[in-house]
Amino acid sequence: MVWRKSCIANINLDIYENQITAIIGPSGCGKSTYIKTLNRMVELVPTVKTAGKILYRDQDIFDQKYSKEQLRTNVGMVFQQPNPFPKSIYDNITYGPKIHGIKNKKVLDEIVEKSLRGAAIWDELKDRLHTNAYSLSGGQQQRVCIARCLAIEPEVILMDEPTSALDPISTLRVEELVQELKEKYTIIMVTHNMQQAARVSDKTAFFLNGYVNEYDDTDKIFSNPSNKKQKIIFQEGLVDI
DSSP: OOOOOOSSOSOOOOOOTTSEEEEEOSTTSSHHHHHHHTTTGGGGSTTOOOOSOOEETTEETTSTTSOHHHHHHHEEEEOSSOOOOSSBHHHHHHHHHHHTTOOOHHHHHHHHHHHHHHTTOHHHHTTOTTSBGGGSOHHHHHHHHHHHHHTTOOSEEEEESTTTTSOHHHHHHHHHHHHHHTTTSEEEEEOSOHHHHHHHOSEEEEEETTEEEEEEEHHHHHHSOSSHHHHHHHHHTOOOO
């Protein structure tokens, strides 16, 4: 007997450039699975099968001719838990560029400064670049992870609940940073916090049982949702239903 279950199905979303799209919904509804299809990380799970197309710049990312390495350069990711490498801050930021063949120290130094400035943490860390990233606070570690993502110059940044493990002050800093980053990047962010989605996003997709239940401008989706149940959920902030 073969047991099969669809984690997500019939998803059809247009993601808009230089906007923040929030993905919200109850636990287990397919939010994280969805964004992991966008850079094909879902393929790291041996039992998962995918069907359909995801078009990025008019190319199907599941086409055999589309390099996963190039895709993950174009589409970076920041995870729920800060996950710096057990290396110095400098080595964390230069890891990706070195893999892509950049060896010149002056160029690497410039990438480190540019990336840390982009993550709004250069002034805090510029004199500590050779300190182990594990010595930083959780909020600082997450911004280093964002800087590490920026170092490979992606066009899209996926964020899977990037503030869920952070304190309120660090959360606010990351939210402010995300809003600044959308000037240069397209951001897709999973969040359990509906207030956070309302604060930072331009578009919101509400997932339920593996389907997109509603997708619209954030202001509209929270002020005038399509049905009464969702209105109660949104008004009371009930995400984990």
